[in-house]
Amino acid sequence: MTDGQKQPDPPPAAQPEKADPAPASKPEQAASLTDEQKKRVEENRQKAQEKKRAREAAKAAESAAPAEAAPVPEKAAPVEAAPAPKKAAAKKTAQPKRAAGASKTPTKADIPSSKGNEATPEKPTQPNQGRRIATACSGRAEPLVTCKFEGLESKWMQYNNLYKQRLSALSGAAREVAKARWSQVVPEQGFLQDLSGYKTSEISEVVIVGVTFKDLKDRPNVIDEYKGIKALGVVDKDENMALARLYSEKDTLWLEDHIMRIQLDMSEDQVASFATGLVLAVRGRATEAGTFKVTDTCLPRMTAAMAPALPVRSDDSQAPFLALLSGLAFGSTSEALAKARKSAIDFLTEKIEVSLQQVVICGGTFAKTAMDKARLKEALLEVNEELSRLVAVRTVQMMAGRGEPTNSGLPQLPFHRQLFRQLRTSSFRPAGNPCSFKLENLDILGHSGQPVEDLMRCARLASPLNALELCLEARHLAPTAPDTLPTQPFEGSDPFIMDSAPHILFSGGHSEVANSWQSLGESGTQCICVPAFHLKPAVVLVNLRDPRDVRVQEFGSLEDA
Numbered sequence: 272m273t274d275g276q277k278q279p280d281p282p283p284a285a286q287p288e289k290a291d292p293a294p295a296s297k298p299e300q301a302a303s304l305t306d307e308q309k310k311r312v313e314e315n316r317q318k319a320q321e322k323k324r325a326r327e328a329a330k331a332a333e334s335a336a337p338a339e340a341a342p343v344p345e346k347a348a349p350v351e352a353a354p355a356p357k358k359a360a361a362k363k364t365a366q367p368k369r370a371a372g373a374s375k376t377p378t379k380a381d382i383p384s385s386k387g388n389e390a391t392p393e394k395p396t397q398p399n400q401g402r403r404i405a406t407a408c409s410g411r412a413e414p415l416v417t418c419k420f421e422g423l424e425s426k427w428m429q430y431n432n433l434y435k436q437r438l439s440a441l442s443g444a445a446r447e448v449a450k451a452r453w454s455q456v457v458p459e460q461g462f463l464q465d466l467s468g469y470k471t472s473e474i475s476e477v478v479i480v481g482v483t484f485k486d487l488k489d490r491p492n493v494i495d496e497y498k499g500i501k502a503l504g505v506v507d508k509d510e511n512m513a514l515a516r517l518y519s520e521k522d523t524l525w526l527e528d529h530i531m532r533i534q535l536d537m538s539e540d541q542v543a544s545f546a547t548g549l550v551l552a553v554r555g556r557a558t559e560a561g562t563f564k565v566t567d568t569c570l571p572r573m574t575a576a577m578a579p580a581l582p583v584r585s586d587d588s589q590a591p592f593l594a595l596l597s598g599l600a601f602g603s604t605s606e607a608l609a610k611a612r613k614s615a616i617d618f619l620t621e622k623i624e625v626s627l628q629q630v631v632i633c634g635g636t637f638a639k640t641a642m643d644k645a646r647l648k649e650a651l652l653e654v655n656e657e658l659s660r661l662v663a664v665r666t667v668q669m670m671a672g673r674g675e676p677t678n679s680g681l682p683q684l685p686f687h688r689q690l691f692r693q694l695r696t697s698s699f700r701p702a703g704n705p706c707s708f709k710l711e712n713l714d715i716l717g718h719s720g721q722p723v724e725d726l727m728r729c730a731r732l733a734s735p736l737n738a739l740e741l742c743l744e745a746r747h748l749a750p751t752a753p754d755t756l757p758t759q760p761f762e763g764s765d766p767f768i769m770d771s772a773p774h775i776l777f778s779g780g781h782s783e784v785a786n787s788w789q790s791l792g793e794s795g796t797q798c799i800c801v802p803a804f805h806l807k808p809a810v811v812l813v814n815l816r817d818p819r820d821v822r823v824q825e826f827g828s829l830e831d832a
Contacts, residue, residue: 418707420682420766430753430760434482434548437765438528441550441746442480444571449478449552452569457554466531470557476566477556479533481526483549485542485729488521490755513673516728517755518543526553526563536564543731548750570745575792578772582712582816590816591628591711594619597672597719597779598635598803601657602642602650611808611826616661618824619810628815629710630665631702633779634672634719635803636686655693662694668702672719672780680757681705681721681749682766705748707773711815716773720780722749723800725756735800736785739778743769743789743796772796774818782806786821797821805829 304312446462461477463469469479524535524542535542536558545551555565599612619630637650661667671683678684685701705718726738729751742748748767752758758767772791777799784807785800797818802809808829814820 420703420705432762433765438482440768441571445480445550445552448569453554466528466533478554480552481528483545483551484525485547486523487517489519490517518729534562536562546729546751547754549745572744573772573791578791578794581794585816589626590814592625593813594630595801595811597633597801598805600638600805601653602638607829608805614826620660630667632669634670635780637675659693662699666698668700670702670706670719671704673721713774715775717777720778723778725751735781739798784809784823788819
């Protein structure tokens with residue numbers, strides 16, 4: 272740096288100044304220039320002088336401003352340190368003068384601020400590129416079935432938006448239920464609006480509300496599941512892996528909101544009874560270790576005002592019924608199953624003693640055993656042939672289930688109608704999973720069993736019916752989604768929240784049939800676990816004039832299946 276005593280021009284202004292001296296220092300060459308070239312040289316010289324005056328003005332302003340760090344004067348600075356402040360000053364002055372078509376790579380000074388006051392650079396930064404990619408990948412197929420879960424769209428964003436919406440929608444209800452239960456022992460100021468004040472020393476006990484997170488110590492490393500997978504997407508899991516138990520006595524439970532996360536000090540049995548994704552109100556006090564010692568808990572359960580009225584009861588013996596069945600397992604080689612399935616279809620077609628309004632097949636239409644291409648074609652032929660008799664006389668809704676030919680994450684899209692060419696009539700309706708509809712003034716909601724199965728492997732619950740009742744009490748159809756149950760990262764709303772109490776809440780694909788009536792004032796909800804037909808050949812019948820009337824029709828045993 273032998274020319275360090277000179278003042279070098281910074282990169283943005285250097286190019287025009289280096290292009291001008293040659294003609295000025297050689298008079299013999301200037302005479303050979305055309306008038307147009309001389310005019311251009313003069314313009315460049317004037318621009319260079321303007322830039323020089325602007326730099327000098329910027330340096331004078333910086334040295335006069337007491338609030339800003341003044342640059343080291345050039346004459347007093349060492350040769351090595353001089354370029355740094357010069358470049359900084361040049362960027363501030365030269366950047367606004369840069370031509371609109373400049374191809375220079377944007378520097379930190381070029382990146383737009385969060386307030387959006389600066390122009391966006393021509394080459395966007397990586398975060399902006401990611402947003403555009405996310406938007407481009409968010410297209411969704413047009414829905415096929417009219418249902419609560421029809422036409423749901425989501426931009427590919429982080430899953431924390433789903434938890435944020437869940438907490439926002441249900442925290443108020445959880446706090447109201449908590450006040451109704453504990454207002455006699457906890458003062459008004461003890462019902463906190465967020466977790467930040469949980470260490471309040473003036474009150475012996477406080478109530479906090481948040482979303483639960485269960486740290487499952489035995490949960491497999493999710494990265495291991497994707498090892499060797501070349502294509503992006505959800506890893507296809509076999510039934511044994513999808514139903515493997517994840518909870519253990521080493522688990523811990525946390526409560527979190529938009530501010531912080533707190534570990535809950537609870538007994539082992541209490542921790543085991545909860546899973547990730549529940550909006551929970553917790554009563555207790557802070558410990559010296561920073562945890563929260565839990566005295567009691569409550570969920571944002573339904574109120575009587577949220578339960579639609581039941582239809583007027585009728586003594587008519589021909590009241591309409593809804594038939595629920597699942598797990599027909601077409602494609603299985605079991606002769607006993609095929610015989611029982613034929614008997615069930617005969618019963619629903621001709622021999623039923625009540626008026627049948629509709630049939631819902633809630634998952635498990637195809638056998639879960641591995642089938643080659645030829646066997647799959649045979650299974651589709653069986654479905655078309657055996658159900659054609661039923662569709663001819665009854666309205667049939669067929670829902671998708673685990674491992675069936677549709678998307679794997681919830682909500683699952685309906686089957687494509689081209690799979691069932693002999694069933695393409697108005698009475699055959701492929702339905703998504705979950706499925707919601709109205710029938711005889713009853714609100715009916717249900718799924719093919721995945722939310723209950725996943726909840727059972729994350730929490731120690733006595734039966735699938737207890738898990739379904741927990742979902743109703745928590746007002747959420749699939750609490751463990753998206754933690755351990757695949758779903759889309761919805762933004763703006765959580766589609767699995769139950770805003771009102773359905774009259775019938777069903778779950779398909781279980782080993783036994785079970786049901787319970789959950790009363791809500793003069794109304795209520797009938798919770799039903801529908802058995803998988805290949806495990807227990809039975810059909811569940813529900814009275815649409817009085818959903819408390821549930822009947823089960825069995826079709827023998829499958830001991831030799």
